[in-house]
Amino acid sequence: MTDSRPDLVIYGSPVSPFLRKIEGVCIAKGVAYEVEAVNVFAPPQWFRDISPMKRIPVLRDRSVAEEGIAGTLPDSSAICAFIEKKHPAPALYPDSPMALGEALFIEEYADTALAIAGGMGIFRPIFFAISKGQEPDLDKARDAWANQLPPVFDVLEARLAGRQYFAGDALSIADITVATVLMQVALVAETPLDRWPALEAHFTAMQALPLIAEPYKAAETIIRKALPTRFDLT
Numbered sequence: 001m002t003d004s005r006p007d008l009v010i011y012g013s014p015v016s017p018f019l020r021k022i023e024g025v026c027i028a029k030g031v032a033y034e035v036e037a038v039n040v041f042a043p044p045q046w047f048r049d050i051s052p053m054k055r056i057p058v059l060r061d062r063s064v065a066e067e068g069i070a071g072t073l074p075d076s077s078a079i080c081a082f083i084e085k086k087h088p089a090p091a092l093y094p095d096s097p098m099a100l101g102e103a104l105f106i107e108e109y110a111d112t113a114l115a116i117a118g119g120m121g122i123f124r125p126i127f128f129a130i131s132k133g134q135e136p137d138l139d140k141a142r143d144a145w146a147n148q149l150p151p152v153f154d155v156l157e158a159r160l161a162g163r164q165y166f167a168g169d170a171l172s173i174a175d176i177t178v179a180t181v182l183m184q185v186a187l188v189a190e191t192p193l194d195r196w197p198a199l200e201a202h203f204t205a206m207q208a209l210p211l212i213a214e215p216y217k218a219a220e221t222i223i224r225k226a227l228p229t230r231f232d233l234t
């Protein structure tokens, strides 16, 4: 009997923007994958063993090993770069040295500055509170929207400089990461971006792509059970 399971298993939850970033890369490349649910706040020992920072997502390539540390990679950036090497087409990392550097910087900036302002500042104070049956901390979320996110959006707007994509005049890991992380805010709140027209156009275009929309839909289904509508933070 042949094994019909895909080589790639992503451990985590579609509610993680970092997991959806990996899904976006797999969908763009037509690479089969599975998501196996892991609750990162109470993970089993086998998951702790493969996630040194106790974070999701972690990837396993079953063609390398079915258990243990071998064949596993923690951290979405390492995982996406691995998938690019294993499945080079279509390329999601620019060829030209400067464009590659720019794409990697934007990926890192979205994974850190944007994720901290949007995830810690808005998603968690709203959704984590609601999940625990508490009132959402809308003051904290409003402060993040008014004060923490605008300087990050300013940087993204300047880097886009009116272009369609962040680097190399083509879809890259930079575009996928910005969109998936920004959609973490969209899961719980409206995201009016009219002060940042290039970013707004980029976000609208990215949301229409199946590689962004499909993983988001899975996350939204989970979120909407507890939070039927988004908050207006303006």
Ligand SMILES: N[C@@H](CCC(=O)N[C@@H](CS)C(=O)NCC(=O)O)C(=O)O
Pocket: 015, 016, 017, 018, 040, 041, 054, 055, 056, 057, 074, 075, 076, 077, 111
């Ligand atoms: N740089 C990591 C970030 C991963 C990360 O922060 N994951 C969050 C979920 S979205 C997590 O596991 N948090 C666990 C915790 O805060 O204890 C990546 O890109 O994979």
